[in-house]
Every structure is written in C-alpha cells, then in structure tokens.
Amino acid sequence: MTALIDSAAARVEWIRSRMRLLAAVREKFAETRPFEGHRIGMSLHIEPKTAVLLETLAAGGAEIVGTGNHGSTQDDVVAYLQNQGMTLFGRRDDSLDQHHANVASVLDATPDILLDNGADLAAGIVARGAGATLIGGTEETTSGGDRLRSELLGQVPFPVIVINDSMLKQLGENKHAVGQSVVESFMRITNLMIPGRRFVVVGYGWCGRGVAQYLRALGGKVAVAEVDELKAFEAALDGFRVDTADGLAGWGEVFITATGRPNVLTMSAIDRMGDGAILANCGHFPWEIDTASLRTSATATRAIDDTIERIELPNGRHVILIAGGRMFNLAGTAPKGNSLDSMDLGFLLQVLSLERVATGAGTLVAGAQPVPDDLEREIARRMVAAMGASL
C-alpha cells in the first residue's frame, strides 16, 4: 500500500509543480474555504492530474466522495488520495456492475455539489428524485451537456455549468493540446517522418484545425476533408487542399479522423487507398473509422505491437490501423495525453465554476449553462499572465 502511495506521490508532485494556475487557487482556497461544509460528489477519470484537481478542492474545505471512469482508474492514485482522507470507490479491474455500484455509492453519500462527467451523477440524482438537496454542479463533457439539454431537460432543478462549452477550452485544449498530442503520438507510435508525408485530416472543427495546423507546421503535406461548407471554406483559405475523403483516399498516406461523428472513413475510401495507408482517430468515440466493415472484409490481420495492426484487404493491398480506431493520442506505450498546461487551464475552469456554484448559486439558472462570462475572462487573464503576458 505504501509503495502504491509513494509511486503516485512522485508523479503527482511533478504535475502539481507544473500546474501553476491551480497552485495559486489552492493557496487562496486554503484561506477563503469556499467549500467548507460541502460534499462534492465526483465522477471523473482518475489519474495523477486528477489528483491535483481534487487536492485543490479539498484545500477549499470540500469533502470529496467520488469514483472514476470504468476501466481506466489508476489504483495507485486512488490509494494516494484515500490516504489523504478522500472517499473514493473503484479499481481498474472493476466489472461494469461494480462500476454502477460505485456510482450509486457516491450518490448514497448525499453530495450537495456534483463534479460530473457524461451526466452520470445528474441522471442518478434525477432517477432518485433527489435533486432538491443539490446546490449545483459542473459537467466536464459536451456529451454530458447534450444529455442535460435533451434527455434530462427540465428535470434538473439545480444549475450545472458545462465546462467543455467554454471557448477557452475549445482553443486551449481541443485545438492546441490535441493538435500537439496528435503529432507527438504519431511520431511516438509509428516512428515515421512528418516532413513531406501526405496527411488527410478528416474534419475541420477545433480538433481538426489543430491537427492540420501542427502537422503542416512540421512539414507534412496536409489535405482536409470536410462536409460543412463554412469550415471547408476556412480550411481552403488557410491554404489546405480540401476534398472529400474518397477524393483524397488515393493521395493520402496517413488519415486522421477528428469529427466526433460516426463512420466518416468508410470502406469506400479505404478501398481506394494506396498500399500501407495508415488510419488513426483522435475523436472521443471509436466510431469514426468503420472498423467493423474493415475487419469483416479483411483477408488477414496481424498485430505489429500493442498499438499497430496490419490489415490485409481483398484488393491485395494492406492498411495499418492504429489503436483499433480508438483515440490514438491516448494509446501506445507511455502516452501522456493533453499537456499539463492545458489540463491546468481546464481544471481552473472546473474549480472556479465549482466555487461559483458553492458561493453564488443564486446567480445561476437551473439546468445546463455555459461558464459565466466574467469567469471566462478572469481565467483567460490568469492563463495569459501565466504565459508571461499582460493585457
């Protein structure tokens, strides 16, 4: 147990020392104690970065009761945080039933503030008819925000600030951090040269913009496939070749999907690709490449290592599938994910939004809403200052 705790402690310390925005908040929270007397119920991926987020809330007086995502919980981080007095449920090898039980345990602890992910806790509260005792909460993801605005619309009597709607998050995380992690992961996993290589980026939303821009900056030849006219226009003016995925299939050597939508890279395109084309996805869900059809039509499949798969096609050519079509920027050996700086920003959005819920819920409306404008500006100001700049 002590070994587990020590292992996490060293990693957490490095991260903590590089998350300077959170560090400043932690110091202030230790004085102002905005969460004194509040119990925060959390559902969020548990890794060393999360630990620094939770420490910050605890420094503000919060009692933490939480659980991780199914299958990705890092047990040493759980041990490290439990050792600091937090109540955390779950282990990496939990069954799905056990995971649901963990979520229920969080709700059983009757938190009055939620730090939610995918609206799992909010949906549980609604199902229990227990909304009245909640002050409010935050929701990390866009898909959770969508759920609050459709399936749960009108049923959540407390305010929920949707973090991912923030323009700061779109720019800082979806464009720059994902763009950076994609080029890092491509090099780390494939060991291939970027200069001169032909890349097709499917999608020109915030992630796609970042990915296309960073690949080109490193010397790649980059084309963009985009069905939305306005985004296609922006990509063309930004100097990218723009065409359909099918139209680019024969030209590209590497195809990276970043649309958030299912089946944007289908057999129609894959059948046109040159021998050895590489397919990777950086969108949240593993559905952008039609891997089901790909595997069905494959004449043979072989794993090169734990991330690279070689798939033979009936047309005599083969393609390389990275990470089985899951987010390849979180795959392979030693993936680091989004940069500490961008996580520092994202968590600052979280902790200040939670502080607003705790101390100013009266200024908020019931249901899903964006980060308040004054908070966005305050956070932008801090991030800019942390980068050595002034306004």
Add this chain to the structure above:
Amino acid sequence: MTALIDSAAARVEWIRSRMRLLAAVREKFAETRPFEGHRIGMSLHIEPKTAVLLETLAAGGAEIVGTGNHGSTQDDVVAYLQNQGMTLFGRRDDSLDQHHANVASVLDATPDILLDNGADLAAGIVARGAGATLIGGTEETTSGGDRLRSELLGQVPFPVIVINDSMLKQLGENKHAVGQSVVESFMRITNLMIPGRRFVVVGYGWCGRGVAQYLRALGGKVAVAEVDELKAFEAALDGFRVDTADGLAGWGEVFITATGRPNVLTMSAIDRMGDGAILANCGHFPWEIDTASLRTSATATRAIDDTIERIELPNGRHVILIAGGRMFNLAGTAPKGNSLDSMDLGFLLQVLSLERVATGAGTLVAGAQPVPDDLEREIARRMVAAMGASL
C-alpha cells in the same frame, strides 16, 4: 472621353477575367434576369472592381442609378459605365455639397432596391418617408449595419442584408485579404526587411489576426497588444508575445493598429518608443493613432514622400508616421487594396443577396439582418470550388 473609357476598359478587363465567381453569376443572370424591371440605387466606392460588380447586376436586368464615395470616385470608370448605359452621378473633385446632391439624385430616381454603404441611402429614404416603395437592399459595412440597428431602428420597413456581418467576409477579407495587403504595403512603402524586425500589432480581431499571422510568417517578430481577455488568450496560445501597447512601446520597431477603436496608440506609448519607430494604421477610420496629440507635441515634421512623414519629438527622438494615420494598406503609390479574389467573394455575397431581395423578399424580415445561412453556405461552396477543392 473615348480615351478615358479605353483606359478604364483595359483595367476592368483584367479584373473581370480574374473574378471567376462573378463571371459565373453574370452568365446565369443573363438567362434568369432576376432584376428585370428593378432599379437598383447604389452608393459605393467607384473603381474598376466596382465596375465588374455593376456589370453583373446589369446582366441580370437591373437598371443602375448610383453615386460613389466622396473624394474617391475614379472618373474614367464612371465614363466607362455611363457608356454602358448606367446612370451615375459624381466626379472625384466634387464638393461635399455636390456629393450630397448626388445622393439625393439617386433617391430622386426612385430605386426599389438599395446597394447601400454606411446606410446613407436608407437614411435618405427614411427622411423622405419613402420606405414603402422599397423591396429591400444590402448594406456593405458594419458601421452601416450599426446605424440600421440603432439610429434607424424600427424605421426601415424593408429588409436590409448586412454583407460585412458574414463570417465568409470576416475570414476571406478581414483576416486574409487585409493581412496580405498590410505586408505588401509595408514592404512597398518602407522598403524595409520583415525578417527579424519587431512588430507590434494593436488589436487581435479578424484584421489583427491576419496581420499578426502574415508578418510572423514572413519572419517578423510579432507581439500583440489586446485589451479583451479572450482575444489576448487566443493570441498568447497562437504563440505571440502579448502585452499592453505601453509595455511593448520600447520593444517594437513598427506599430500597426487594427482595432476599429479611437486612440489606441497614444502619446503615452509614443513617448516610450525608440528612435525611428514606425506608426501605421490599417483600421477603417484614421483615429486609432492619436495623430492630433502627436502633431501638437512635435518639434518638427517633414514629408519624406507622399506617404512617409518624419516627426521629431520633444524627447529628442523621432517617429515615422505612415499615410498620416489613414488606412496605409490603401496608401502610397500604386496601392492595390484587397485582392481580386477576396473582392470576388465579397461581391458574390452582394449579388446573391440582392438576388434574394429581388426574388425572395418575403423570406426576409424588415430591418438589418445577416446574409441568409443557405446563401452563406452556397457561396462558401462556390469559393471552395473556385480554389480547386471539393466538399
């Protein structure tokens, strides 16, 4: 007269051959004749590019009655267009009174559609109480749109589509075309090297983004001064040094304002600048550099040529003022202004919006409104195709 016409004809022909989006519309309009029986009243800067716009409307059956901006009308272009049967009022050396008389003459002709600029025609119609006979119109500028939404709010009974609100225009013209024309004009006017030179761009709106990006692309060291937190954040993530104008005054060698706001470069900053600092503005109005105070405090002023002025300061240093603080990307010898491609795009927005007014005014509301979304997408599609791309 014939010489005047011929001079304009050669220039117009080159421009026409490079405005391929308009060319396609002109062909179609010749068949569909959407403006048959309509009289378009126009108020817009008259130069060779404008001629191609007006020809396109005329091909669609429109009768054109118009006038230019005060002081910038190109007489040979007027002659050229009059020779084609259009009714145009005004000459370059008209007095302001004469200019007002020209506007009145346009209104006297009782147009039923307006192609307006600064809401001058719309205001005249309102003053005459003559709105009922109008089908609708377009407004080129943001400041005209603002006037329609404030001073003229509720008084314009017909629809006016505000062209400059279009995201296509922001991207295509304000970012890329202005960015390009600023680097061209800086080199053309000053003959100075960009690589390694220290530039301060004041403002990070669409124009500022373009200017900062293009100067950096050419090797300039670029810092951004921006008071809006969210834009400052974007600039910092885009890798620019961000600071106040005063904070950057001692560092910069060249200062370019692009904010649209008055007095963003004041004596407080100018007094801190190094000897020989260069001041230029690319915003629409000549008020961003506080030239009044600069001239008041100057100990001596000398014109180097028709665009470059050397101004001695009481502190023993001097600054160089470009184009007297007016839009320097339209100044000097042989300025070309925004690229033909971007004008082609902007005029496509104009002619298709006017077609919508003529043929589908019932789908529009009274007063100022943005370009309809389906038109935006249609135009994006055509521009992308013209750049050799597909969706």
Add this chain to the structure above:
Amino acid sequence: MTALIDSAAARVEWIRSRMRLLAAVREKFAETRPFEGHRIGMSLHIEPKTAVLLETLAAGGAEIVGTGNHGSTQDDVVAYLQNQGMTLFGRRDDSLDQHHANVASVLDATPDILLDNGADLAAGIVARGAGATLIGGTEETTSGGDRLRSELLGQVPFPVIVINDSMLKQLGENKHAVGQSVVESFMRITNLMIPGRRFVVVGYGWCGRGVAQYLRALGGKVAVAEVDELKAFEAALDGFRVDTADGLAGWGEVFITATGRPNVLTMSAIDRMGDGAILANCGHFPWEIDTASLRTSATATRAIDDTIERIELPNGRHVILIAGGRMFNLAGTAPKGNSLDSMDLGFLLQVLSLERVATGAGTLVAGAQPVPDDLEREIARRMVAAMGASL
C-alpha cells in the same frame, strides 16, 4: 538642376537614416580616412541607395569617378552626387556607344581602386595594359567573378574581391531579400490572393529557396521544379512537392523562374498550362522563360498595363506574362527592389572590402577572391548586433 537635386536629396535622406551599418562606417571613415589619396573608379547602377554607398566612400577620403549601368541611371541622383563633388558620367537616355564612352572616361581618370560590376572596368584596364597602377578592387556580381576566373584569368595583376560570393550576401540578399521582394511584387502587380493559390517555383538555389519559403509562409501551395538531385532532395525534405516543370505545368497557376539559366520554362510546359496561367521571372537575366518561342506561337498579344501582358495560345488558352520575362521584382509601378536592410548589408561588404584593398592589399592575392573570412565574420557580427542580437 536644384529641383533635381532636391528630389534626390529627400529620398536619399530616408534611405541614409535606415542604413545604420553604413552610417556607423561613415562616422569611423571620417576619422580614419582609409581612402585618403585614392581615386575609386566605379561602375554600378546609380539610384538613391547607391548614393549612400558613395557618400560613405567619400567620407573615407576617396575621390569618386564613375558611371552607371546602361539605361537605368537615375539622373537626379547623378545631379545630387555631382553637387557633392563626385565625377559621374552618364544619363538615363545615353546610347550604348555613349555608355561605352562613359566607361572609357572612368578609366581615363586613372583610378587606383575599382568598384566594378560585370568586370567591365577590369576588362578595360586589361585591354589598356594598365593593370600595374592598380592597387585592387571589388566586383559586385557573380557573372563578373566568373569572367575574372575565365576570360580574364591570369591577366589581372591586382586583387579583386568578389562580393556576391559571400555567404552573407547569398543568405541576406538572394534568399531573404529576393524572397520578400517577389511576394511583394506579385501582390503589387497582380493584386491576386496568395493563400490557396498554386505556385511553381523553378529552381531551388538561394533565390528559389527564399521565394518558395515566403510564398508558402503566406499560405500559397508551392511546388518546386529542380533538376539538381541534391537541391531537389532538400526541397522535398523542406516539404515541397517536387516535380519537373512539365510535370507541374497542369497543376500550377503561377510559375516563377529563379535558376539563372536560360530556357527553363519552355513551350513544352506552357502548352500544358491551364487557361490564365501566370509566368514571371526573378532571375537576373530575361532568358529563363522562352519568350521568343512564346511570342512566335502566340495568336494574339495584348498589354493589360505596363507590366501585365495577355498572350493567346494556339490551343485556345491564354497565359499572362509579367514584365516580359525580365526580373519582375524590379518591374511595374513603384518597385522598391531589395530591402534597405539587405542593401545596407551588401554595401557594408563593399566598403569594408574596399577598405581592405586600400589598407591591406598585401594580404590579398592577385585576381578574383572571396571576401576575407575575418571580414565576413566582422560584418556578420555587425548585422546581428543591428538586429538587436548578441553572440
């Protein structure tokens, strides 16, 4: 006469104030007087920038006797310099015979140091058998250097430092200054957008590298045609599409030659180009585009303005020829040529090399030679310091 002098004086003053490296040398020369008692014979293009070079030499005690290039002499600058006591021969509208007479007049004045261009003065000295009285000289151009090393090899008994061989000049002028002036001239002359446009740069020497890099930096899609394997390799690694001129003919919209060699863009490529393709050259000689064949095969030719020509081809398409195939970065209305900063650097090479000739000819060998290494390093140090940097 006074009007001529005044017109030049204002232009020269601006340039002088921006050539800071020369300014520092001028001050030092005024003390050290390295050219005291020497007569410098000059053959060089006479424009305002040249005036600042000659003033610097005069400040060092030199007597100046010189002439310009045939057909490009600026008469007001000649008047301005004569007014300062220099002996200059020639006017813009001199016949070729008169030009040869001017060169002879320079030699008749028995200079003991040469500031040569194309080895015209050196060849004259050799023809007169007058080399013995010469201390040495400089040669501005590569072609002059070639002439000294072939036709005049072994016949020049005095040292000649070839300025254009300097790596500083290659980098500072041929790469960065030409690259910059080409993008400026393309925008100024054609008024076309660079982002998204397809450019073919023929040649990847120093000029071609600069042109390709700057066009891409502004958002252009750039391909390179290069026959040398090693340069083609470099271009490919730098991320450019590489192909033959013929292979790129159908893809490109704009073709810019920068090879220094004749007939690199022939009818074979031109016949494959799309309608409206634009042809321009930035190499020193007007021979890179095969304009002779182009004009012979043209079915019609029309001047759009003084720089743009439209040429109809038998295949029904047309091409646009810029500046008749001459250096288009010095063509059109208000061309500025290489930046003042790069000229400051080039002239610093000139004046310090001439100083070395005057004061240390014994350290040099007879005939053509590069700028001494210690001078190159000294000049690099000064340029770097002028750009605000330290070593």
Add this chain to the structure above:
Amino acid sequence: MTALIDSAAARVEWIRSRMRLLAAVREKFAETRPFEGHRIGMSLHIEPKTAVLLETLAAGGAEIVGTGNHGSTQDDVVAYLQNQGMTLFGRRDDSLDQHHANVASVLDATPDILLDNGADLAAGIVARGAGATLIGGTEETTSGGDRLRSELLGQVPFPVIVINDSMLKQLGENKHAVGQSVVESFMRITNLMIPGRRFVVVGYGWCGRGVAQYLRALGGKVAVAEVDELKAFEAALDGFRVDTADGLAGWGEVFITATGRPNVLTMSAIDRMGDGAILANCGHFPWEIDTASLRTSATATRAIDDTIERIELPNGRHVILIAGGRMFNLAGTAPKGNSLDSMDLGFLLQVLSLERVATGAGTLVAGAQPVPDDLEREIARRMVAAMGASL
C-alpha cells in the same frame, strides 16, 4: 530463445515494410550479389533497424561478423540475426572488457570489408598491422572520420567512406530527423505545452537549425545562442532572437543544447535561470551541460521518474535536468529515435557505399573520404522518388 526471436521478428517486419529504399536495394542485391565471397566486419549499435541493414547486406552475398556498441545491444535482435546465420558477438550486459573482446573476435574473423563506428575496427586493424588484406570500408560517424584524419592519418592503406560527412545525412538526419525527435521527446517526457513556451536552443548547426525550426513551427518562442558569427547571422535572418546563453538564461524556460561541444551550458547561465528551468541535451556526447558542477553545487536532488530529475540550487531556485544531460531524444520510456525514413536514407548511404567498396575500390583513395558524388546524387534521386517526387 524462440520467444526472443519472435519478439524481434515482429518489430523488424514493421520496420522492414517502411524502409522502402532498402527494400529495393535488397531485391537488386539478391540478383547482383555484390558481396559474394566477402566477409563484412561490423561494429554498430544493434537494434531492430540495424537488422534490416544487415539483412540487406546478407541478401547481397555478404557474410556478416559483428558486434554492437557497449551497453546498448538488444539481445532479442542478436538472437534474431544469429538465427539467420550471422555471427554476432555481445550482449547488453557485457562488461567493458567483454566488449573489447567482442571487437577482437570480429577482427579475428578476418573480414575484408569494414562497417565501422568510431573507427574502432580500423584502429584494431592498424594495431594488428593487418591492413593489407582489407578492401575497404565505411565509417558511420564524424568522430570516427576525425580519428581517421588525425590519429590514424596515413596508417590506413584501404579506403574508408565516411557516411556522416554526406550532405544528405546532414539534412535528412541531423536537421529534420533530430528536429522531429526532439519535439516528440520533449512532449513525451515532460507533457508540457509547446505553444507560447520560451525555448533557448544552444547551437545553430544542422541539429540546432532543425530543433529551433520545429519548436517554432509548433508555436514555441525560440531564441538561439550561437558563438559562430556566420551561424548567428543565419539564425537572426531566420527570425530568431540571438543572444549568449548567459544573456538568454533569465528569459528561457527550456534550454536545449545541440553544439557537439563541451560545457556550453555552465553554472554561470544556470544560476541566472528562473525557478523550474528545464535543461536537456540532444548532442551526441553527454558533456554539453556542465552536470558535474551542477551536481556539486546542488543542495538536493530528486528523481521524478527515470528521466526527469529535480535539482535544488543554493540560490533557492531549482532546475529540471532531463536524462542526466545525455541525448534526451533517445531517453525515457519508449523512445523511438530517428524516424524510419531517415534511417532508411542513412542505411542506403551505407549499403551503396559498401557496394562501391566491394565492386569499385579501385576508384577510391586510401584513407577517409566522403561518399562519392555520383552516389550522393543517385541516393538523392531515390529518396526524392520515394517521397513521390520527380526531377
């Protein structure tokens, strides 16, 4: 044993499939058999990429007898190659004495061609007085080339082609591949954001150029410290801030050495750095950062993980040392080193140079020499073609 072989086989297969230049040579060698009857003695780092090199030589008829570098041999690759009939000595955990014995064993096998690294085999041959039986060889490194030209000058009676002198290798590997691997490693090891971060690159040789260019391309603010005037000039024109390491110490957040020289980052600079500054080296030898003085003066040192070390300074600040000052682009978990494409190029230089030695030694001179020009051009042509380009 079989497990070891299988583990290597999968990795080697992926690499082989991506080294297309070598693949083409392997096919040709299988027909032409240039090494038939020759025994190649090898001393080179043994990893999966090396296996593809050796297979290619074996396909050409070579008998391979070799050993790896001390301490870096990958045992599974050795097993895999031994299984194919090659004679390889050494294991990862060999003592230095054992390593020397391995080198001796290679020489004992009396190879007639050398594939050398650091001139270890050549020196052994000279010591044994056995040069007369050698046809010739290649030398991978610059330091080996230096040794042949100094310590061993005149003593090597056979030709040795020095691979690293090749301009192709400088551009393809030292600039682009190292530049790419440095940005990948920085992100992978530190998980920090590059945009907006302040980097100091020490050295502007081929590696430094690549590192500076790629960091800037990703949005980093990059300054260069360089003592050579000509390189400093190039860096300044390329738009980088240039200053001394001491002058940049207070500004930078991350310092990367790439000079090849000892002690370029000393306590004088380190003492001026801000709290948390990061120090990393990508030069071949671990001597560029003065880690000895750093450790001596440290008040405390703690390992964050196997690559990141936190060192407390007497001035109350701390620095982060990456990989103990060794090549950090080969350090940490899952480093991939230079890209497969660049290794394909480097190995192509090796195999064609060895073919020249085997079949045309008469065209070579005794001692160290560069890759023959015709080979360089041939290889450039193949690389360019592999990147989809034509000449």
